[in-house]
Amino acid sequence: MKQKKEAIKSKNPVTRRSFIAATAGIGSLSLSSKLSLAEILKSNNNPLNVDQLHGWGEAPGVAGIGYNENPFGPSPRALRAINEAVMDVNRYDFGAYTKLEKAVGEHLGLTREKVDVVPGREDFAPSGYPVYVEGGSGFILNQIVMNYGIKWNSSNPTGEIMEIDPGYGGVSRAAISLRDLMGAEVKIRRVPATTDLKHDLKAMLGAITNKTTLIVITNPNNPTGTILSYDEIKHFVDAVPKNIMILIDEAYIHFVREENYQTAVKLAQEHKNVIVTRTFSKMYGMAGLRVGYAVGDPLIMKELRTLGNSLGVGSINCYAAIAALKDEAYVRHVNRLTNASKDYFYEELDNLDLNYIPSHSSFVLVDVKQNGGVLARKLRAKNIKVRAYGNEIIENYVRFTIGTLDEMQAMVGVLSREIKG
Numbered sequence: 421m422k423q424k425k426e427a428i429k430s431k432n433p434v435t436r437r438s439f440i441a442a443t444a445g446i447g448s449l450s451l452s453s454k455l456s457l458a459e460i461l462k463s464n465n466n467p468l469n470v471d472q473l474h475g476w477g478e479a480p481g482v483a484g485i486g487y488n489e490n491p492f493g494p495s496p497r498a499l500r501a502i503n504e505a506v507m508d509v510n511r512y513d514f515g516a517y518t519k520l521e522k523a524v525g526e527h528l529g530l531t532r533e534k535v536d537v538v539p540g541r542e543d544f545a546p547s548g549y550p551v552y553v554e555g556g557s558g559f560i561l562n563q564i565v566m567n568y569g570i571k572w573n574s575s576n577p578t579g580e581i582m583e584i585d586p587g588y589g590g591v592s593r594a595a596i597s598l599r600d601l602m603g604a605e606v607k608i609r610r611v612p613a614t615t616d617l618k619h620d621l622k623a624m625l626g627a628i629t630n631k632t633t634l635i636v637i638t639n640p641n642n643p644t645g646t647i648l649s650y651d652e653i654k655h656f657v658d659a660v661p662k663n664i665m666i667l668i669d670e671a672y673i674h675f676v677r678e679e680n681y682q683t684a685v686k687l688a689q690e691h692k693n694v695i696v697t698r699t700f701s702k703m704y705g706m707a708g709l710r711v712g713y714a715v716g717d718p719l720i721m722k723e724l725r726t727l728g729n730s731l732g733v734g735s736i737n738c739y740a741a742i743a744a745l746k747d748e749a750y751v752r753h754v755n756r757l758t759n760a761s762k763d764y765f766y767e768e769l770d771n772l773d774l775n776y777i778p779s780h781s782s783f784v785l786v787d788v789k790q791n792g793g794v795l796a797r798k799l800r801a802k803n804i805k806v807r808a809y810g811n812e813i814i815e816n817y818v819r820f821t822i823g824t825l826d827e828m829q830a831m832v833g834v835l836s837r838e839i840k841g
């Protein structure tokens with residue numbers, strides 16, 4: 421903390437002002453009523469260099485904008501919960517996991533089934549909500565592949581899994597590992613995105629065969645940042661045969677900029693073959709804690725829970741996640757800061773004459789007019805962590821996670837030198 425305070429002190433006045441405005445009293449960004457943070461940055465002609473950066477949870481002198489982490493850290497309420505829970509870790513906390521399921525159920529307004537509680541065994545009673553919590557949503561994706569992506573009911577396990585290209589690919593990677601490890605016959609269909617890099621739902625429907633077991637919709641999609649509307653997803657779900665599981669991965673849903681945007685959670689409640697997954701790693705800034713959850717049909721959730729480990733999420737992580745869910749002001753705060761950094765970046769990309777995919781997420785995919793992998797390596801050599809994909813469709817693109825204003829400013833300085841040569 422001391423180091424962080426010193427780093428703040430050493431910053432130039434405008435950046436310091438924007439930092440104070442950004443962090444003073446969560447939910448109150450008084451300066452922004454007169455001047456947006458993006459405007460403040462634009463007027464700042466003395467930005468930090470990369471070696472002056474000191475980001476939350478990142479080594480000094482590094483712009484941590486490669487892994488879609490939240491650069492602003494967790495909610496102060498989550499940090500307080502972590503502090504409070506830390507002294508009790510010598511005990512099993514059998515109830516923590518269920519409390520988190522309940523908090524998720526209440527947060528999403530889900531219907532609770534009545535549960536029988538044995539007196540004296542309250543800590544062991546299920547929450548009654550159609551929710552499943554695990555150590556990161558990535559792990560839940562793997563479990564969904566294991567359970568619904570592959571049919572194990574013969575000596576020759578088979579499956580056919582469909583995912584957008586370019587997409588996150590977590591489900592495809594899990595399927596490939598299982599295919600190699602267990603000898604399962606799993607086919608992976610990567611369906612190319614539309615020209616504006618959205619899910620091509622028509623092509624995905626057309627690619628369904630009588631062997632298809634699992635379809636993934638990542639919404640917003642990673643790495644493109646594009647979204648589908650609720651109605652588009654609903655029509656798709658209605659058209660897919662009911663024996664096929666549909667996984668809707670909403671890891672980045674909190675960043676969607678459209679007003680009144682509707683999530684697919686309702687579809688997961690209405691359809692037995694729809695599961696929605698979410699994570700505390702992105703908006704809630706707790707990637708290192710490893711907490712994610714799934715919502716869906718109560719029986720499907722029970723199956724996943726049976727395969728999982730009811731004590732697989734530590735008590736500290738559970739209490740931090742519960743506190744984070746309750747801190748709605750923090751979500752608004754992170755969105756305000758993310759959007760300010762993103763709008764600043766968009767303007768600078770326009771100045772550099774670089775095209776980008778308008779993003780509904782915490783990252784932006786940029787057409788860098790050269791091999792993305794080569795540029796990403798050059799940026800990484802200058803301590804700017806970014807991601808490129810060895811993918812034909814986006815060969816000339818680099819994905820930039822939206823960082824703090826300081827990180828974005830420092831990165832833009834380096835990027836413009838690389839682009840202009």
Ligand SMILES: Cc1ncc(COP(=O)(O)O)c(C=O)c1O
Pocket residue numbers: 487488555556557558559588590638642669671698699700701707710711712
């Ligand atoms: C689309 C998407 N889904 C799932 C995950 C996994 O997140 P976690 O395992 O941290 O919950 C990620 C991580 O980057 C992601 O981008």
